[in-house]
Amino acid sequence: MGKKTAIIHSAIEVFQEQGIEKTKISDIVKRAGIAQGTFYLYFPSKLSLMPAIAEVMVMKTIEIVKQTVDDEATYPKQFEQMVEAIFEVNKEYYEILAVIYSGLASTEHIREWESVYAPFYEWISEKLEAAKIAGAVRQSIKPDRTAKIIIGLIESTAEQVFLYAQHDESEADRQKEEVLDFMSHALHFQTVKG
Amino acid sequence: MGKKTAIIHSAIEVFQEQGIEKTKISDIVKRAGIAQGTFYLYFPSKLSLMPAIAEVMVMKTIEIVKQTVDDEATYPKQFEQMVEAIFEVNKEYYEILAVIYSGLASTEHIREWESVYAPFYEWISEKLEAAKIAGAVRQSIKPDRTAKIIIGLIESTAEQVFLYAQHDESEADRQKEEVLDFMSHALHFQTVKG
Amino acid sequence: MGKKTAIIHSAIEVFQEQGIEKTKISDIVKRAGIAQGTFYLYFPSKLSLMPAIAEVMVMKTIEIVKQTVDDEATYPKQFEQMVEAIFEVNKEYYEILAVIYSGLASTEHIREWESVYAPFYEWISEKLEAAKIAGAVRQSIKPDRTAKIIIGLIESTAEQVFLYAQHDESEADRQKEEVLDFMSHALHFQTVKG
Amino acid sequence: MGKKTAIIHSAIEVFQEQGIEKTKISDIVKRAGIAQGTFYLYFPSKLSLMPAIAEVMVMKTIEIVKQTVDDEATYPKQFEQMVEAIFEVNKEYYEILAVIYSGLASTEHIREWESVYAPFYEWISEKLEAAKIAGAVRQSIKPDRTAKIIIGLIESTAEQVFLYAQHDESEADRQKEEVLDFMSHALHFQTVKG
DNA sequence: AATGAATGAGTATTCATTCAT
DNA sequence: AATGAATGAATACTCATTCAT
Numbered sequence: 001m002g003k004k005t006a007i008i009h010s011a012i013e014v015f016q017e018q019g020i021e022k023t024k025i026s027d028i029v030k031r032a033g034i035a036q037g038t039f040y041l042y043f044p045s046k047l048s049l050m051p052a053i054a055e056v057m058v059m060k061t062i063e064i065v066k067q068t069v070d071d072e073a074t075y076p077k078q079f080e081q082m083v084e085a086i087f088e089v090n091k092e093y094y095e096i097l098a099v100i101y102s103g104l105a106s107t108e109h110i111r112e113w114e115s116v117y118a119p120f121y122e123w124i125s126e127k128l129e130a131a132k133i134a135g136a137v138r139q140s141i142k143p144d145r146t147a148k149i150i151i152g153l154i155e156s157t158a159e160q161v162f163l164y165a166q167h168d169e170s171e172a173d174r175q176k177e178e179v180l181d182f183m184s185h186a187l188h189f190q191t192v193k194g
Numbered sequence: 195m196g197k198k199t200a201i202i203h204s205a206i207e208v209f210q211e212q213g214i215e216k217t218k219i220s221d222i223v224k225r226a227g228i229a230q231g232t233f234y235l236y237f238p239s240k241l242s243l244m245p246a247i248a249e250v251m252v253m254k255t256i257e258i259v260k261q262t263v264d265d266e267a268t269y270p271k272q273f274e275q276m277v278e279a280i281f282e283v284n285k286e287y288y289e290i291l292a293v294i295y296s297g298l299a300s301t302e303h304i305r306e307w308e309s310v311y312a313p314f315y316e317w318i319s320e321k322l323e324a325a326k327i328a329g330a331v332r333q334s335i336k337p338d339r340t341a342k343i344i345i346g347l348i349e350s351t352a353e354q355v356f357l358y359a360q361h362d363e364s365e366a367d368r369q370k371e372e373v374l375d376f377m378s379h380a381l382h383f384q385t386v387k388g
Numbered sequence: 389m390g391k392k393t394a395i396i397h398s399a400i401e402v403f404q405e406q407g408i409e410k411t412k413i414s415d416i417v418k419r420a421g422i423a424q425g426t427f428y429l430y431f432p433s434k435l436s437l438m439p440a441i442a443e444v445m446v447m448k449t450i451e452i453v454k455q456t457v458d459d460e461a462t463y464p465k466q467f468e469q470m471v472e473a474i475f476e477v478n479k480e481y482y483e484i485l486a487v488i489y490s491g492l493a494s495t496e497h498i499r500e501w502e503s504v505y506a507p508f509y510e511w512i513s514e515k516l517e518a519a520k521i522a523g524a525v526r527q528s529i530k531p532d533r534t535a536k537i538i539i540g541l542i543e544s545t546a547e548q549v550f551l552y553a554q555h556d557e558s559e560a561d562r563q564k565e566e567v568l569d570f571m572s573h574a575l576h577f578q579t580v581k582g
Numbered sequence: 583m584g585k586k587t588a589i590i591h592s593a594i595e596v597f598q599e600q601g602i603e604k605t606k607i608s609d610i611v612k613r614a615g616i617a618q619g620t621f622y623l624y625f626p627s628k629l630s631l632m633p634a635i636a637e638v639m640v641m642k643t644i645e646i647v648k649q650t651v652d653d654e655a656t657y658p659k660q661f662e663q664m665v666e667a668i669f670e671v672n673k674e675y676y677e678i679l680a681v682i683y684s685g686l687a688s689t690e691h692i693r694e695w696e697s698v699y700a701p702f703y704e705w706i707s708e709k710l711e712a713a714k715i716a717g718a719v720r721q722s723i724k725p726d727r728t729a730k731i732i733i734g735l736i737e738s739t740a741e742q743v744f745l746y747a748q749h750d751e752s753e754a755d756r757q758k759e760e761v762l763d764f765m766s767h768a769l770h771f772q773t774v775k776g
Numbered sequence: 777a778a779t780g781a782a783t784g785a786g787t788a789t790t791c792a793t794t795c796a797t
Numbered sequence: 798a799a800t801g802a803a804t805g806a807a808t809a810c811t812c813a814t815t816c817a818t
Binding site for chain 1: 347
């Protein structure tokens, strides 16, 4: 594993354990097993880590979503699995995700956000396109735009539950069901196989 | 205007101008026209400002939404106006809103988030309840839960457009339409007067 | 004694003891008996101390020169005393003087040098003027210009002896005599009382 | 050109452009076109560069002085040319000269100063000796001592003008004349051919 | 309640130097 | 001789908070 990757993964771990504010560069490099100065060979500053971490987290989310979604299942089922997966990731990583949001928001790196999310948007968009062709969803949706809306919808709901609320398991389940229901009607799901 | 209010409004302005990270207490008190020490008579710490600011911003949002929504209009129209209003607020205050999200997320004050948003959730919830009784929306929605989902949906979409994307006016309009369309189908709007 | 003065005098002492490069702000404030942050209430940076120190040292030099020079003595005698005094100061403070030169030279503060030296130039200039009127020195000298030349002459010679050479006592005496001789002829000393 | 020479000349350029304090070894090697580690094959440390640079600068000064001084001219003319040349060098290189002074002064390398200047002292001393034998200058001067005094005199005056003052061209000329006049009287110039 | 001078803990960053290749 | 990635010690400066007035 390259030193750059080692730094990113070390940072994710330390951030998750003690929060971004309390994390010193020295903590990150210590866990990564490299010298303090080496950090600056790969990242010009502490904040410049954020986009790299964000990218890793988004890629991880995409991976989990892809693993969870069964391409052979009906489209409604697939979108249900997608909600399931995103809630799962948010439950596991809500702290580090909050850190990324605040980290990206508080720096000059906001512009990179779009490119970080791009592959996720794209995947959903293609899925919607296929579902549309299959007649499984409302024909009037615009896949590109709806993809962004759906991700925002699911993630904001998951955040509300896991980050800001009491992290109540059954509450999470009920809200997950409601958002799936909301989405089902929004997309006019028809039971057609994927 | 009391000194406490002066501090909050001064902080909102300074945060908006230079970002939360770069803002010092001394900047805030300077603009508020008070002494350094006076700050601590009203707030125990710098971070304790955040919930107060968040509250002001949410109240401002509610106020604008209430002003924009015409209680006499049909429910679909009212929800359209609501989307309109929330997009408007996000366009104007996207920077300070990002600051609030990150400010709240990075502190111990996350717990207060729910109570800050409570009045907004409640207002939407009541609106949904009324619409439901009037038969203007799908009967299967749960107003409480759907209120949270709707706010998350609209705000996350607005954020994507104004904070992370290129702040493109026409792009914002198209995405606004799409989210309204999405919501309309999700709620099964029927044209019934408010 | 004000805190600012305390800082300057503490710095002079510490610089003299351990050199400018090795001196930390923490050393200076420790000796001055104040907190680290207090330093920055009075000086924006470490280097900005230099002009203040230089001024104190030049004032100290002027003071010693004035004390040593007997206004009642003949002019040649007075200039002899002046050389004597400047050599004395350089012998005592050659380290701190070197520090000032390098400190001033290596910063943006060079411009302040002239104003720091101004009172010294002026005093010598007046002395030359009086000597000229009294017919004790060559009539063709221009007091203003010659004052600068004389100070440069004496100080550079003293520096050569105390800073760069082996700090040899008798060597210093002989070079002092030679520079006085040099100056006497340059000024065409006539024995006239001051 | 050997790598050692390349390093020295690169350093002189970079020092002149950005000052000694801000210059990193990496800047020097980059311009010299060699690797970081190669520097240490030729110089044991950063500071050990200083005497080498000083030597180059002093040699350059001597060379220019020798070129400017016409051995066939009368001695007074020759000394005038010498002043001219030294002022010229100081005008051109005042920044790097200041750097050398401070660089040498702030290190352990002060001791080397004398040996660096030795050839310059010697050349002037011989010139004075010859002038003395020719009866062109005062017989009471001691060539060795006076050589040092003269160099200090001219260089300190040039520095005052070019480094610390406003770098005013006509001011420089007038001060140059005054120092020449001062020197002429100090040496009791007689017009005798060189 | 208000002031603002004083505090001092806390850390990101730099860069001369090393050393395995 | 040459390289340049890696090292890690070292410190100026910031700024939230305190407290005597």
